Amino acid sequence: MKITSAEFIISNSDVSKCPKDPLPEYAFIGRSNVGKSSLINMLTNHKNLAKTSGKPGKTQLINHFKINLNWFLVDLPGYGYARVSKKTKEVFQEFITDYFEKREQLVCAFVLIDIRLEAQKIDLEFITYLGEIEVPFCIIFTKADKISKTKIDSHIAAYRKALLANNWEEMPQHFVTSALESTGRDKVLGFIDEVNEQ
Ligand code: GDP
Numbered sequence: 035m036k037i038t039s040a041e042f043i044i045s046n047s048d049v050s051k052c053p054k055d056p057l058p059e060y061a062f063i064g065r066s067n068v069g070k071s072s073l074i075n076m077l078t079n080h081k082n083l084a085k086t087s088g089k090p091g092k093t094q095l096i097n098h099f100k101i102n103l104n105w106f107l108v109d110l111p112g113y114g115y116a117r118v119s120k121k122t123k124e125v126f127q128e129f130i131t132d133y134f135e136k137r138e139q140l141v142c143a144f145v146l147i148d149i150r151l152e153a154q155k156i157d158l159e160f161i162t163y164l165g166e167i168e169v170p171f172c173i174i175f176t177k178a179d180k181i182s183k184t185k186i187d188s189h190i191a192a193y194r195k196a197l198l199a200n201n202w203e204e205m206p207q208h209f210v211t212s213a214l215e216s217t218g219r220d221k222v223l224g225f226i227d228e229v230n231e232q
Contacts, residue, residue, distance in 0.1 A: 035223040038102050040078040045095040047129045049136050053098055058230055059106035059139045062174075064146030065156065066112035069176035072213035073146065074099075074109055077222060084109050096133055105230055106139065113156060134169050141229055142170045144222075149175035149189050149210065153196030162200060172207045174222065179212040186210060 043053055064070050071084035083099060097109040110130060134140070143164060147157055164171045173193075178186055194205040209225070211218030 035102070035227045037077075037079050037223075039100070040080055040083055040102075040107075041100045042083070043098040043100050043106075045097045047095050047127070049096070049129065049132045052096060052133075052137065052139075053100075053106065055100075055106075055139075057100070057105050057139060058141045059098075059108050059137070060226055061108040061110055061133070061140060061143045062146065063110040063143060063160075064112060064174075064176075065148070065154065068112065068146045068148050069213055070109065070112060070146050073174065073176060073211055074107065076211075076213040076216055077219060078107065094127070096129065105226065108133075108140075113160070134164070135167055140169065142172060142226075144174045145171050146174045146176050147193065149178050149186060150180055153193055158196060158200050161197070161202075161206075165202070172209065172225070174218070175208060175210045177212060177214075178210045178217050179214045 044051070046052065062070055062074060074084035075081060078099070078101065084097070094111040096111075099107045099109065101107050110133070111127075113126065134143070145157065145161060145164070147153075161171070161173075175186075175190065175193075181189065190205075190208065190210070197205060207225070209218045209222050211222065
């Protein structure tokens with residue numbers, strides 16, 4: 035997919051105020067600092083479409099970007115490090131669970147995972163939650179430039195094992211990306227293209 039336009043539309047914390055356009059939408063979510071903003075900027079070929087962090091307290095809202103006038107990229111708030119023992123419903127503000135449970139235009143969520151780290155409880159709980167509410171999702175492993183190619187394979191294998199131990203029958207569709215080296219860009223955009231054409 036060639037990105038011909040990427041335009042910020044609206045930020046809000048109320049699902050009922052999200053754009054009414056019946057366009058398919060793809061949500062990006064993950065732990066704070068996972069590289070979500072960098073990935074969104076890399077995918078859309080924009081230096082600053084999503085704000086890269088570094089600062090605590092950056093906007094915690096649902097951000098809609100219209101891409102190529104025919105789909106929405108939705109940048110959701112990063113979730114925290116500390117409150118791992120709480121259930122997804124308690125970790126997320128209600129408007130985020132509302133978004134996943136009510137947004138009819140949502141066709142796929144991309145759950146971002148830092149490829150360097152062991153499977154984190156909070157991510158596994160979130161993935162379980164998506165399964166329970168039957169939201170289709172893919173995993174995007176980020177920051178692949180930070181480890182060697184052989185380690186990439188072994189880390190994915192370890193992640194698969196962690197998911198299987200959490201009652202998943204198979205590894206979900208996944209992508210390996212690096213915002214620094216633009217790795218995985220064609221595959222992620224190609225996937226979105228394919229789903230949009232279905
Ligand atoms: P966010 O909080 O999930 O939006 O994460 P950011 O996109 O702001 O990135 C967090 C930090 O990780 C920043 O210092 C980025 O420069 C760095 N980062 C993000 N993606 C990559 C990547 O693909 N490779 C490397 N080496 N660093 C990355």
